[in-house]
Amino acid sequence: xxxxxxxxxxxxxxxxxxxxxxxxxxxxxxxxxxxxxxxxxxxxxxxxxxxxxxxxxxxxxxxxxxxxxxxxxxxxxxxxxxxxxxxxxxxxxxxxxxxxxxxxxxxxxxxxxxxxxxxxxxxxxxxxxxxxxxxxxxxxxxxxxxxxxxxxxxxxxxxxxxxxxxxxxxxxxxxxxxxxxxxxxxxxxxxxxxxxxxxxxxxxxxxxxxxxxxxxxxxxxxxxxxxxxxxxxxxxxxxxxxxxxxxxxxxxxxxxxxxxxxxxxxxxxxxxxxxxxxxxxxxxxxxxxxxxxxxxxxxxxxxxxxxxxxxxxxxxxxx
Amino acid sequence: xxxxxxxxxxxxxxxxxxxxxxxxxxxxxxxxxxxxxxxxxxxxxxxxxxxxxxxxxxxxxxxxxxxxxxxxxxxxxxxxxxxxxxxxxxxxxxxxxxxxxxxxxxxxxxxxxxxxxxxxxxxxxxxxxxxxxxxxxxxxxxxxxxxxxxxxxxxxxxxxxxxxxxxxxxxxxxxxxxxxxxxxxxxxxxxxxxxxxxxxxxxxxxxxxxxxxxxxxxxxxxxxxxxxxxxxxxxxxxxxxxxxxxxxxxxxxxxxxxxxxxxxxxxxxxxxxxxxxxxxxxxxxxxxxxxxxxxxxxxxxxxxxxxxxxx
Numbered sequence: 001x002x003x004x005x006x007x008x009x010x011x012x013x014x015x016x017x018x019x020x021x022x023x024x025x026x027x028x029x030x031x032x033x034x035x036x037x038x039x040x041x042x043x044x045x046x047x048x049x050x051x052x053x054x055x056x057x058x059x060x061x062x063x064x065x066x067x068x069x070x071x072x073x074x075x076x077x078x079x080x081x082x083x084x085x086x087x088x089x090x091x092x093x094x095x096x097x098x099x100x101x102x103x104x105x106x107x108x109x110x111x112x113x114x115x116x117x118x119x120x121x122x123x124x125x126x127x128x129x130x131x132x133x134x135x136x137x138x139x140x141x142x143x144x145x146x147x148x149x150x151x152x153x154x155x156x157x158x159x160x161x162x163x164x165x166x167x168x169x170x171x172x173x174x175x176x177x178x179x180x181x182x183x184x185x186x187x188x189x190x191x192x193x194x195x196x197x198x199x200x201x202x203x204x205x206x207x208x209x210x211x212x213x214x215x216x217x218x219x220x221x222x223x224x225x226x227x228x229x230x231x232x233x234x235x236x237x238x239x240x241x242x243x244x245x246x247x248x249x250x251x252x253x254x255x256x257x258x259x260x261x262x263x264x265x266x267x268x269x270x271x272x273x274x275x276x277x278x279x280x281x282x283x284x285x286x287x288x289x290x291x292x293x294x295x296x297x298x299x300x301x302x303x304x305x306x307x308x309x310x311x312x313x314x315x316x317x318x319x
Numbered sequence: 320x321x322x323x324x325x326x327x328x329x330x331x332x333x334x335x336x337x338x339x340x341x342x343x344x345x346x347x348x349x350x351x352x353x354x355x356x357x358x359x360x361x362x363x364x365x366x367x368x369x370x371x372x373x374x375x376x377x378x379x380x381x382x383x384x385x386x387x388x389x390x391x392x393x394x395x396x397x398x399x400x401x402x403x404x405x406x407x408x409x410x411x412x413x414x415x416x417x418x419x420x421x422x423x424x425x426x427x428x429x430x431x432x433x434x435x436x437x438x439x440x441x442x443x444x445x446x447x448x449x450x451x452x453x454x455x456x457x458x459x460x461x462x463x464x465x466x467x468x469x470x471x472x473x474x475x476x477x478x479x480x481x482x483x484x485x486x487x488x489x490x491x492x493x494x495x496x497x498x499x500x501x502x503x504x505x506x507x508x509x510x511x512x513x514x515x516x517x518x519x520x521x522x523x524x525x526x527x528x529x530x531x532x533x534x535x536x537x538x539x540x541x542x543x544x545x546x547x548x549x550x551x552x553x554x555x556x557x558x559x560x561x562x563x564x565x566x567x568x569x570x571x572x573x574x575x576x577x578x579x580x581x582x583x584x585x586x587x588x589x590x591x592x593x594x595x596x597x598x599x600x601x602x603x604x605x606x607x608x609x610x611x612x613x614x615x616x617x618x619x620x621x622x623x624x625x626x627x628x629x630x
Contacts, residue, residue, distance in 0.1 A: 026449055029529040033445025036438045037461065040498020045464055048475035055474065062478065108371060114364040125372045127620060129379065131608040133558050135576040136601035139583050140382050143594055149394035151381060183378060187623050194624035243468055246560045246576075254584045261588050270561075273470055278565050283474050290470040297468055 056287035066284060073288035083289070085264060086272040087296075089174065093268065094241035096178045101185050101237060102230065108185075109192035110222070123193065127186035134184075138250030141180040142167055152179070167251065173265035180247050188233050195229035196222070227312045235304055242297055245270045269293055386599040393595045407599040414585070414596065417603055419571055420578035423489065424557055425607075427574055431493035432552040436545055438499040443507035444533045448519065458508075464501045469561075477565060491566045492559065492574065496552070503548045506622075510544040511537055547622035550615045557608060575604045 031038075056073055058066035077083050108126060112119040129137070144151045147165030156163040166176030203221050212220065223230070245268065252266035273293070277286035385393050386407055388400040411417055446458050480491040518540075519532050527535065538545070556574075563577035573581065582600045586593040612619060 027451045030445050030449030030451040034442045034457065037442040037499045037504065041460065044476055044495050044498065045472060048472035051475035052471055111364050111367050115361050115368060118365060122368045122372060123620065124616060126375055128612065129375060131612045132605050133576055133608065135560055135579045136604050139597050139601045140378055143385065143394060144378055146394060151396050154396045190620055190623045249560065250580060250583065254580060270470055277474050287474055290473065293468055294471050301466065
């Protein structure tokens, strides 16, 4: 608690009695400034977390009062085929999307880093799709990925390849979604390019003097020097991918009152949770679903942090 | 704090010089560094980039073209429609209250962005300027909330708005922003920390109060960072589909993503198969974001770029 005061405190030591009162005023003011966040945290984060945890042991439809069912929801989780399906879909998608987006973004950023001033123009082009609302992206790619007449398969046909039914074939729906979301990879490109520009030029020169080829330079200089950015995007992209909703829901779920459509191959975890909570009003069960997702995300993130720790290099960290 | 990327991230806007001098010079020296070699050396890379640009721009150009095509041509690969059919846009107007959805999204977006910018700045200043017991623990909590999946709080937060009788209104789409948002607090705090402390000390000596420090020194010097926060939140709000799905039933209150989804449901998948109308509506939904990008491009790219710098 008393840790971070050091510098300011020692400097003010000489002020003697005045110090105390000023300190109290500062503390009061500080808590005044951050009070908004504290209230928000209690009301919209901590409170709901506790409530959600409690609800996960109940049967609750938002109208009648919650009925305690003990561990029943969690038992049901283990048996629900759709949970397994949704979890599998989500993990498969994340396992495809995260490495793909990192590889594509790194490749583009490295090329961008080679063209000097022209990179500004291309960077803008690559970033533009990210400004397109995800619902519009979903609508657009439903057409582009259409099995018979879509632009992608027409293009593939020019090369003699018979493209799959990206939007209907259960095996190709998730790769189709990976393509859809890869269109918005521009944000990651911008991050990697910024990191690449921070790499000191002389490291490459030194490596060249030692006779390093381009692959060695890439492996031994580029990757370690931008490992911070790689690590950061790995964590953030994984967490985001595990919560995939917008594009998949836009493309494969919905309908009007009496005619709904859905596609099990695109049933992602958050979509299933949303349906359980707000379509079927199984709020207790959906809360258990939410906590399972939370635990899964924490485990995956912890593993990634663990494994990455050996590879991430922060400048100035080693003395 | 909702949907997708730029948010849910951590950043260190070191590149944004608070006093605004360094940025341009810095960018130039970087760009002019190692890689501004002779043209023939850069040419192969430029060709690769040009090809990649075609791949990235093509879907967008195709969207514009498809929105102008008649129903029978919409799937075609021709970029120039054989028959330009501007009536698609009139049809969107007739079938769906797009104008109302747009203005709803503008109102919600401005409310969300304004509240989150002010509140996050206040909180960030508290964490940046003061040294107080519990600061590190509390700031750690701010960072920790960024990892929390939205799903965990989704249901109880809905129950709160339900209790307050605000389900069915647009209030739940932005009101939480009154309390700040972790990512923006982090971003602005980093920015405030880069301001020279002497400025504040001098103002204190002149008898300036703490709120004055915030209003008269921190805020005016932070316009670029505040602009980033504002624009990011406008974009996040414009993109949010989940919360409008949960909170809005009345078609006239729909925001643009929710409205566009209902257009897709009516005219696309399992509906009447009028994809040209969907494409026109998608283009309408996208244009405001393109305009914002055109205006605030540098802020946006700079804001994203800084995320990777400090890792």
